[in-house]
Amino acid sequence: MKFDFEIAGPPPVRIEFRRNWFTGTMRITADGQTVGATSPFMPSTHLDTRKVKRYEFATATGSPHHVAIEHHFPRFFAGFRPQTYRLFVDGSLKKVCEGY
16 A cells, blocks of 8 residues: 655645555655654564554654554455555544555
């Protein structure tokens, strides 16, 4: 799953989310700086029972924004079904994506 989002403001902040459906590796960048990542070698990447993973961070450039990305897993056979991603900026929902 890949998606990008730009937060307007002086200067604009570009958020990029990348996740490999096969290995489970995930990387979140804000203006090219990594703010969140998972490794395929971490057991929690593959053996987590939570239905929602939440990644939160604050932007470093321009006016600070609180950004949260929620990763929602399907109840059954999550690895074989589309998953939902929700992007929140300062508490309001900005984008919803679904895919692998």
